[in-house]
Amino acid sequence: METATESNEISPELAAQAEQDDLHTLGVEEEYLLVDAVEPRAAEVVDEVFAQLPAELRAVVQHEFYRSQIEVASPPQLDLGALAASLRGLRAEVGAAAERAGARLVAVGTGPAAGPNARIVDNDRYHLMRERFGDLSPGPGMCGTHVHVSIPDPETGVQVLNHLRPWLPILQAATANSPLFGGRDTGYSSWRSMMWERWPTVGPAPYLRSHEHYLTLVADLEASGAMLDEGMLYWYARLSASYPTVEIRMGDVMPTADDAVLLAGLARALVATLVREVRAGTPAPDVAHPLLVAAHWRAAHDGLEGLNIDMATRQPRPTGRLLRQLVDYVRPELERHGDLETVTALWGRLREHGTGAARQRALLAKGGSVSEVVDWLAHATRSGDNPS
Template structure:
């Protein structure tokens, strides 16, 4: 995020997102380590919202926090288009995809002290060209409330994980997973479902112990799927791949905000957080990464597999009052219908590949989708 969250009207929550993208060479199917050149070419009006990621083949943008979903869509559209233009001027193209689907030499990390410390500490844990995700920030200023929210939303994050699946190909092959990025990402020691937390003091104690263990360098490396933001007064949800289109990204963002709002209402009503076994929750996230939206998902209420779309519909119905309260019900209904008709990013990539068996067609598809 690049700015402090704005104040929301009473009962409403601010919303912001961060997106990470892959930089590909414009004239050949391989990653392009040109992030410095791209950032230099970004217009001054957008520069504050664009930054490096871990590898030189990645770039990250952050939309300003807002209350109105349409305003977020507009700001992210300007960012995607502006950074895509800068990438093309640098001889590359901007691709909203979870992992690089083609081969080539590993990218060097960005020349920053923190990234060099990560590389020294964790070695070859994350080779390649980078793993690109989407993070959703929802304004919750009270850290004690934020921790309770994290407890309440845990059962539904695997469903949203499935919605974002957008990386079936890696190193030139179909991995058999809808989100191979998720599999690669979980090699880091601090990645995984957020544990049940007793309080914000418990949260801080766990974080301090993880830093002391050496498994993370600092608070920014706490890669739980839901966390209290290290920088801003927000709950930060960081479960899945970057979405190929802004339609998909806005749907996920709206559902996350409505889920947080639903949790806050339940907490205010004195309802306890659902009791979810951590191992089963981990299994549900694995299933989401494997099957994506087109397969099965784990129903954490009755511990049985169900079609992922069935659970997404249940989530939509659960958070409907909050979607309506934030003015998002009509647009999310439309976006749900569009997603149902064209499928997840992973499904779209596989359909493009199936036509001629060419990864170039996949790259062309996602490049066009990124611009919208």
């Protein structure tokens, strides 16, 4: 569940350019569901898909927990356009491999259709997780998006985590893409989020006094048995165990590469803005942990189309307005990184079409079936098209 491959190490040239210009690199990990070529049910074909992958891709594609899942990781990038091209290419190549294996690649938070629970991948660590934690996540698997943004040092990274806490429910709402599970509407925009919260280390990061405090908490959680290692620290934002990055990881995988690029661009601009606040000595907002938990629940329930909590007033407001507030807040860093035009265009598309959850429900409202929803998701995963 923690991606670490040599191909995703930042090149010395890119690192030098980022340091010289005081810019932040970013990378994206996406987890996908594999479904049958005809039926909407999940298919345990990850090994068959791997056998169909071009050799040069196998360093950036991984197994996930279940045999009906697969994960990709983009190389670190400075340019948002290059990241977009990388994600589209990965989706196309892995999708083509899935088709050759008699399946389809679907970017969705968890399985929309009914079907048997998937088996876990034959991996020593996954078997140990199952033995320790039991059946915490039955079904075909839970598929998320993780955005890595580079940081200058771990101490700054920890302070950025403190500043991130009130913003993450808004980003989570924008990623909602799992309203259906087992063939029915769950009443949530992100049912994956509710299933994911069963794991003992999932949730908002606590307020952290220092990097030393962070490391102490990691060690204490390992000693408690609540996680096997640092890779199982499933806070909604954390320091990566493998890279010099902050990893933002609270969202569903989204239907299109454009959706993922929008999240990545906003995440980088937000982290860059917060690094500047940390350097300026601005204290992190004092947000009560129960209120953060409530805001993340609201994000999972309502998605972007409903309400969430304005942390400044502690009152519910339309989440779309809160996202606009976030965009305005990070605009200087969007401009400085050259991302403003792209993010503005993609944000406009999100406002027009809605989240993945809203798009799925719109298809159902027009008389579509769960099978047709899965057909659209499979098409959108590779082509980026939205339902008309």
